[in-house]
Amino acid sequence: MERFLGLKSIGRMQSFRLNKKVLKVIKFISVICLCAVFWTTPLFAQAKYDVKKVNENVYILTQLWQGNANVNLGVVIGKDQVLLINVMMLNSATALEQEIRKITDFPITYVINSDSDPYNHHANAYFANKGATIVSHYNMKYSRAYYDVLFKDSISIPIGDEVVTAYHTPSHTLDHIDVHLEKSNVLFMSDGFRTNWLTYTGPNGLEGVVTGINKAISLSDENTIIVSGNTSKNPHFYFGSKKQLIANKEIYTKFAKRVGQLYETGLKAEEMSMDVELNAIVRDLEAYPILGPYLKYQIQELLEVDFSKGYQLTNNELMAYVGVYKLTDGKVIEIVLKDGKLFAIQKGAFYFELKPISKDTFDFKGSTSNDYIKFNWSPSGELLGLSPILENKGWWSTIITQGIYKKISSI
16 A cells, blocks of 8 residues: 655655554564674764754764764754654664754654665664654665665655655665755765765666766756765865766776776786776875775776676576575575566565676676575576575675575465
């Protein structure tokens, strides 16, 4: 059953109505599960914030971390309610709530998540338990994030005199969105852009990042405040501008072109990271002195997504892998084919593109870790099942249950 919640939907929206008692139980379980995943961190840390007042209705909060970066989130205030753009980690939720109370006593009624990175959604259930409706992209249903309302293309939420418009982009992850505040002239791009360094491109590669930046440029003028997720320790670089979007797009393009040239010479990522010309392209970015030594990770992702050709399979050959695969404990992995690409899906867990590196083995596209799905065939050529092959103590080993998933005709 659809529940519009006073939202003006620009694209297609899917939403859910749950019995209130069931919802409370689910929210409580969500909090417990999230705590279990990140249990080594103190539950309630006294986070600190730098607050930028854009106008009477819009604030940008920069959470001040102890590491090499800070992180941004947004607060939009209506006549009697508050909308948050990202909520950070559960262990800082009370500190965030206290910081917002310095600005307004209005209840937090909406939360929008930029993508499935935990820093954007980890405290969802905390704010949902206090009455907030959590709005996320449709593909977030395949993550561990708590959500209430999902949308596919775009959605608009009127908050006072502002209309908060979230729209899907192909940047960084398969569930990434940007959030535009047209009246206040602010654009939240989260992991689709960094003011002071390169963002990770994700499974859609350079094209995905550039497409997202081009969309942002089209919505911006010389006064637009561009808000990234990860940001600098230097307040001068907390936020960006249209000029920076244009400059960074050129840097991304030049960087990728040079990586492609070096790839043709047979160099490895580690060797490429020492290339003088490649370093010169990013040397003027503010975070270069700190993050320059880690350049190989951006190179590795570009190589995997944009340059490594992998194992070639026709669309008909890919169709053989499509189906539902079930573990003995009942867990299911679904393999689907969309636009000539294979995806592995498990609701509440993951959704990623598979890149074939042989007939039997497929890599997790966009991830530089050594995680794969291996398909099992009979001597006669029948596809029997699949097995996740995961890095020991890696990220995906905490998400995906290993074992032999038998191919079945239905769930």
